[in-house]
Amino acid sequence: MDFKQLRYFVAVYEEGHVGRAAERLSISQPALSQQIRQLEHNLDVTLFERSSKRLLPTLAAHTLYNHALPLLDGLQRAKEALSNFQGHALRTIAIGVLQTVHTSLVPQMLERVRQAQPHLVVQIYELTGMEIERRLLNGSLDIGISYLPPRQPGLHGTPLYEDELQLVIPADHPLREFKKVSLAQAAELPMLLLGEEFQVRQIWQTQLASLGRRPQVQAELNTMAGILDSLLHTKLATVLPGRSRHEHDHQALLWKPLSEPRVPLKVGLVCRDIHRQQATLGLLRTLLADVIHHTQAPP
Numbered sequence: 001m002d003f004k005q006l007r008y009f010v011a012v013y014e015e016g017h018v019g020r021a022a023e024r025l026s027i028s029q030p031a032l033s034q035q036i037r038q039l040e041h042n043l044d045v046t047l048f049e050r051s052s053k054r055l056l057p058t059l060a061a062h063t064l065y066n067h068a069l070p071l072l073d074g075l076q077r078a079k080e081a082l083s084n085f086q087g088h089a090l091r092t093i094a095i096g097v098l099q100t101v102h103t104s105l106v107p108q109m110l111e112r113v114r115q116a117q118p119h120l121v122v123q124i125y126e127l128t129g130m131e132i133e134r135r136l137l138n139g140s141l142d143i144g145i146s147y148l149p150p151r152q153p154g155l156h157g158t159p160l161y162e163d164e165l166q167l168v169i170p171a172d173h174p175l176r177e178f179k180k181v182s183l184a185q186a187a188e189l190p191m192l193l194l195g196e197e198f199q200v201r202q203i204w205q206t207q208l209a210s211l212g213r214r215p216q217v218q219a220e221l222n223t224m225a226g227i228l229d230s231l232l233h234t235k236l237a238t239v240l241p242g243r244s245r246h247e248h249d250h251q252a253l254l255w256k257p258l259s260e261p262r263v264p265l266k267v268g269l270v271c272r273d274i275h276r277q278q279a280t281l282g283l284l285r286t287l288l289a290d291v292i293h294h295t296q297a298p299p
Contacts, residue, residue: 003075005039006068008032009047013065014273016054024139069275077279092121093280096132096144099224100200100241101267105145105291112287129199136272143277143284144270147199156274158281161292165204165263166242167256170231175256182260187213192227192236195220200265204239207263228253241265 011021012032022029040047047064048055057065097106106124113122125141133152135141148157167181167189175181175189187208193215194201208215218236221227227238232252245255269284271277 001039001042003072005035005042006072008035009039009061010065010068010072010276012036012048012055013057013061014275016056018055073276073279091119092123093143094123094125094141095284096125096127096135096141096146098129098132098146098199099126100194100198100244101145105288108291109284109287112290113283116283116287128197129202130197132270136270139272142271143280145267145288146270147203148266148268148270150270155270155272157268157270158274158285159266159268160285160288161267163241163243163265163267165200165207165239165258165265166245167237167258168228168231168240169237169254169256170234171252171254173235173237173254175237176254178256180259181256183207183211183258183263184213184260186237186239186258187211188216189237190216190218190235192219192221192230192234192238193217194224194227195222198222200240203263203265207261239263 008021008025008027011024012018015021015024018029018033018036022032025032036047043060043064045060046058047061048057050056110122110124113120125135127135129146129151132141132144132146133150133155136144136155137152145160146157148159150157167175167186169175175185178185193204196202196205205215219230221230224240224244227240228250230236231238232250239258242255242257269281269288271281274281
């Protein structure tokens with residue numbers, strides 16, 4: 001038994017399917033099956049009950065899995081520690097972030113990561129929620145910062161903070177004197193919105209659909225900054241996460257809480273392999289909790 005076989009075993013155990021595990025490991029199915037059979041032969045145990053559709057782990061497999069994870073994590077940590085002395089490339093982590101949470105989290109997070117892990121290279125990609133989930137599934141992203149719960153099977157979410165959609169209007173809008181705006185009132189307004197590929201837009205449409213309504217879309221833009229700049233010259237309204245107000249505080253724009261009902265947003269870390277990424281998730285959750293604590297909550 002070696003670390004390569006342990007890594008192969010963990011992939012098959014977590015996927016429950018040789019084909020998916022082989023795709024995750026970027027090896028052929030026959031080669032993976034041979035390695036698992038060799039591992040069973042070396043250990044003299046049966047690790048999986050094989051059926052036509054999936055592999056069912058035995059009690060021996062459960063036991064081996066619980067021992068394999070700390071061994072593999074320890075090996076990874078040892079490699080990372082030794083790389084500082086051997087001149088190896090720095091470890092890289094790829095994070096996909098929604099545009100609607102990017103401005104409030106990423107700048108402060110990056111400095112905290114640099115201080116906590118100076119040998120960690122962070123790659124940030126501003127993406128839609130759909131693209132974040134697609135890249136997590138194909139392995140080109142390690143972590144996503146997105147709205148929860150994830151929509152794709154096989155992804156796992158860890159909460160970071162809660163937000164809510166707010167109505168944003170120019171200062172001379174007819175609703176300027178309202179302290180709050182009901183969902184039914186907002187449904188009547190001509191809107192300038194993010195495109196349909198954006199999760200905020202999808203959440204808004206779902207809320208209106210619960211009232212049997214559709215958004216009154218007059219125009220679309222693909223950036224929050226562009227929408228907020230454009231609102232200053234229109235009579236249109238938009239909906240955006242309330243925390244964005246403190247990063248895009250135009251004095252000529254008014255942010256109105258939505259009510260009857262509120263439209264809550266749950267933001268969190270999203271990943272594919274929650275067991276293997278526990279250390280990274282723990283680091284980011286701790287650092288982001290500090291950022292969130294020092295960021296003023298929306299009114």
